[in-house]
Every structure is written in structure tokens, then in C-alpha cells.
Amino acid sequence: MKPPLTGIKIADFSRVLAGPYATMLLADLGAQVIKVERPLVGDDTRGWGPPFDKDGNSTYFLSVNRNKEGLELDLAEESDQQAALDLINSCDVVVENFGPGGMEKYNLGYSKLIGNNPKLIYCSISGFGTSEKAALLPGYDLLLQGMSGLMSITGSDESNPSKVGVALVDVITGLHAVVGILAALRARDEQGIGQKVELNLLSSTLSALVNQASAYISAGVIPKAMGNAHPSIAPYQVFDAKDKKFIVAVGSDPQFVKFAGVISSDLIGDKRFATNQLRVENRDELNSKLSVIFSTKTADHWISTLAKVNIPAGAINNIKEAFDLAQSVGLKSVVEVDGVKSVANPITFSKTPVEYRLAPPNLKG
Template identity: 55%
Template sequence: MTDADSQDPPAGALKGIIVADFSRVLAAPYATMLFGDLGADVIKIERPGSGDDTRHWGPPFTDHHEATYFLSVNRNKRSFTADMSAQEDHKVLLELIRRADVLIENFRPGTMARHGLSYEKVAEINPRLVYCSITGFGSDEAAAALPGYDLLVQAVGGLMSVTGSSSVEPVKAGVALVDVLTGLHAAIGVLAALRARETSGRGQLVEVNLLGTLLSSMVNQSVGYTAAGAIPGILGNRHPSIAPYQLFPASDRPVVVAVGNDRQFIQLCEALGIPEAAKDSRFATNSSRVAHIDELDRVITARTTEATADHWYRVLSARGIPCGPVNNIAEAFAMANDLGLNARVTVGPDEDSVNLAANPITLSETPVAYLRRPPRLGQHAEEVRAWLNSQPTPNSQTIAEPPNHPRDINQKQPMGAHS
């Protein structure tokens, strides 16, 4: 296999877009990785010596002693080390920002401003820049001092109040779900701003925060409160509005059954060998099933415990009833592979490759590409500096118009001008 770092960039949907990536940990790095997957040239700025915090978050580590946490959200990027408080490095960063289409940062509010890199300052030298700021709780003074950790936001944002078993304490999601959702919202906001720039010729400030993202992403639970005043509690594996839509025990491991309408419920009862349950007035409609969920649970459980989860998966799926066993991660990837989803990709040269989770987006004309493995700290510092020193610096007037100079920092081929 050829070293991916030596290949020309693919013709991705975002080819020609340069991203100055001031992010670390998860939410913003996830967003910038998506841009890299789609063809953007992402330059990740890291602290000299230590780099992104997640480089040290383990176990697990690979055989090359790399933290898998860092690997999960940092492919398709170049690593460039710089100290924002050092005068010479600050000049270099300003030069990078002059050339960038997008800047993404997720420091605490005020951090970038203290280093002279606020949106207002950098917009003076690059008015076409789309500047994305990700915070925990927004940029108001009252929110600035609050640390934006996913676990904290899951707690104060209400997610933990509806997650877990009714018999135990509230439980967080098994991954940093709020960070991932925030990264997705940030990516959408930046893409919208880039689209608007095609008409206006100017960039803008995009702001996304973890708390607002969570409240929006809790969808029916949030609007149940805002529109009807309902405050949900912990339902375990049950659904507040649909039944049966939950986990049931099989003879070997749990199985999920997700019935979304009355027709599916009739099919479920026939498949379980209890057709009379579909005619029971307590279970005849979805609303009545929700109202009598405890009784329904007992009726269904009496049957599901008589066979294995895989048995019910085959029998119920054959009737069009959404059903599946609770897989571990290995089983989940195996299932995806059986379904032809190609959910696992190998990135990098043979002797230095790493297996990662694939980007789930499929584009017929401008496909996702895995050009680079996650970088070592400062791996691309010399080539980035060479690029910044080799071309004339556009001034603000020039930036306002599409420049003609090449955009690929390896000088292999033009990467397009500002669109």
C-alpha cells in the first residue's frame, strides 16, 4: 500500500477548503474530521510537547502506543504545533488564518480573544473566514466559567434524568453522545455559512454549544415539556409514547422489540403464539398498550424467555417486526459487515496502518476518502511552515476576491480558490 500522506488529495466534495483546526478532545475534532473525510485540507494546531489531551486518554492503546480515543476523531488531518502565546508562532497562525476558509475552536469563551484570535480580530484580515466556536453553555458571561464536559451536560441538560433503570440511579449514555451531536451541528452550521458565502462573499461567526444541542436533540422529550408541560422520568428501556418498544429477556440474552403500529402488534402476537393478546382491549391500540405496559410486559416476557435472542430475531424479522439482539461492539461490526455496510476501514501505509470506524456518508460523485491516518504530534509542521513561507500573503482586499494561487500545501496540484 502506498503511504496515504504521499498521495494527491481526492476530488472530495470539500476539496479546496482549508480548515484551521484549533480544536481538541471530541466535539470539534469530530466536526473537523468530517470535513477532512469530505476532502477539506484540515490543519490541526496542537500544543508543542503534549498536543491534544486525547493523545493521552487510554487505555485502550494500539500496539504503537497511540490512544484509540485520539485516533477515533483525527484522521485526514495534518498536525502542526504552535504556541499561541509565543510571538513568532502567533505570526504563523495569523498567516494560516489569512489563507483559511474555516476556523474551528472549542476553547473556553474568551481564550481565543486573549490571544488576539477572536472572530472580530481575524475577520479584519480575512473577511471570508467562517469562524466556528463551540462552547459548553454559550458565550454569555454567566456561561463562560462553566466547563463544557459531556458528562456534565448530560446531567444538567436532562439526558440522565430519562436514562437508566427505574430501580437505580440515573445513567449517562455509553459514549460522549452530546459531544458527537454538537460536532454534527457545528459541521452543518459551517456548511451553511460556506454556502451563504457563495452569495455574500463574506464569512460569518457560527456558534454552537453543548447544552443547546442536547436540548434540541432530545426532540420528543424536550417538546413534550415545551408544548405540553410534561416532565419525563426514567423509563428504563421502555418508550414514553410507544409500546411494546423495549428490551425483553430471551433464554440467553436480551432482545429488542420495536413495534410502531397496531398492524405490527398483531403480527408480533401471532409470531409469539399469543394471537388472543391482540384482541385484548388493554392492548388493542398503542395508547392502551402504553397505559397497560406492565401487564403487556408480563405477557410478552412469558414467551420470549422460551427461546434464544437469535431465534426471535429470525422469526420476528421475517414478519417485518423490528427486532434484534443486544450486540457488543464486535458483534455490531460483524452485523454491519454481513449487511455490506463496510463500517471498518484501514487507513495508512501497510506498516503503519490503523483500523478505524468508517464515515457513514455515501456520495455517488464525490465520495468520502481516507487520505491520512491520524497524525503524530507535529508530523506536518515543516511542510505547513514551508507552505506558509512559499507564497505571498494575500491582504484583506485580495481575500475578498477569489485568489488564483494554488491551495495545496504540498504544491502538488491546485486545490481551487475560495469559492
């Protein structure tokens, strides 16, 4: 059977990561995506490297532009503006991240487009929304990681805020964009209407802060960085074994009883650790005991010991080891199209599978 979005056509005017990631996922689901880029220069990420693949392509660009057709347009030229308008008029969805007023500058604003194509889904991605003040703020992932509060809860402690090791704000926003576009397409199917779908990096990240955001808005608690520990669960963090670091994740009181049974029976009788709340309150004392115990054996020993009683524990893998793990458990995590490898779409369907049709487009110049 055909992929679920077969027949949907998308004009992709987005650049860098959030928009291109969203449109690639939609393309994997069967949508026809036409990526519009500046002649000769293209998407900014074409020049982001190293690393580059064997053909000199930026691996950053390759990571989010699979399954797309390419079209080069100089939107400063009236003839290319008309070509862009003709393309959009033939599409179901347009995605852009030019920022507030960006598409209007090229005579491609929402009001004009929806007037020509009343069933159009227009997805606009910005950094901070569309207010006058928001338009003045630069929407870069690293800045948003800091400005959203994400960096304040990431790192070893309050004095060492740290970014996440990938542009997570862009990825989260791209995923929200996919949800919004799919919901808008559903509404169009039911009600016959097109509409504007707006995303911004700040709101998407605040939503993704989940329990940490709730701690503030519901209890007035301002979370802080705790390294690899969890603010509400213990033991749930990284520990040092005799040879290397590893992870323990005890998520409930029954789990802790089983955990203590194979680690140290003394822990079971210690009233300071009887409940999760008490373990969180006495985290330092618990960690002090566990650190001494874990230092006596290797990480593999502890991981296998805990696995026997179904206690979550695991290694801290590098990227290669992570892909090796995926393969070892039967996951196909890498796909190849026309000699270009990329990470497989994580969604599987029993009857309408995703397709890998096209390698990322090359510039004609």
C-alpha cells in the same frame, strides 16, 4: 471526481472531541485541515488511555483526527501567534473550542480575524454559550449529560440516572458544527460574506432530546428514566428470552396485530392492547404477559419468528458483533490509512466520494 469540499482549507484549533470530530468529517469530504496543537503535549486526548494501539497511540485520539495535517504552536508566544494568524488568513474556516474569550487571549479573536479575512467562517464551540455566567461553567460531556437532562431519562429508573456509553453530547455538537459550517460556506458562495458560527453543548443536547424535550415544552410533562422502554410506544423495549435479552420494536397497530398473531392470539382480543395508546397505558400488564411467553424460547427463535412477519426484533450486540453485522450486510465500516484503522465515514456519494488520505498526525517532539 474530487470530494465535495476539495479546495476548502480549515485551521483546526479545537481539542478533545466535538471540534475534532467535526473537522475530521469535513476533512473526509475533501477539506484540507491543519490541526494546531501545543508543542510536545498536543491534544489532551493523546494521553487518554488505555487502550492504545500497537504504536502506543491513544485510540481516543485516533478516532477523531484522521485526514489532518499537524502544526505545533505555542500560542502564548508572539511568534507563534503570528504563525497562527498567517495560517488563518490563508483559510476558509477556523474552528476553536477555547471557550468564551479564549482566542482573544491569544490575539486571535473573531473581530480581528474577520477584519483580516472578511470571507472567513469562524466556528466557535463552547459548553453553555458566551454569557458571563456561561463562561464560569465547565463544558465537559459527562457534566452536560447530567445538566442537560439527558441522564435523567437514561437509566433503569429515576433513582439510577446513567450516562450514555459514549460522549454523545460532544458527538451531537460536532455534527451540528458540520451543518453550521457547511451552511455558512453556502451563504458565502451566494452572498460573498464570512461570518461567525456558534455552537454550545447545552443547546445541541436540548435539540437532540427531540420528543422528550417536546413532551415538556408542549405538554408540561417532565420525562423520566424508563430503562429500555419507550415513553410513547409499546411494546418497544428489551425483553428476556430463555437464554438472553433481545429487542422488540412494534411501532404501529397493524404491526401489533401481526406481532400478536405469531406470539399469542390472545393478545389480539384483549381490549387493553387494541391501540398503541392503550398498550402504553397498560404497559405493565402487556409486559407481564410477554415476559412469560418470551421466557419459553431462545432469543434467536423469537427474532427469526418475528422477522418472518416483518416485525422489528434484534440482538443486543457488543462492539465486535456490531462490526461483524455491518460486514455481513455488505457495509465497509473500517478503513485503514498508513497502518492506522478507523471507522469509515458513514456518508456515501455517487460521484464525489469521501477520501482517506492521512493518518492522524504525530507530534514532532
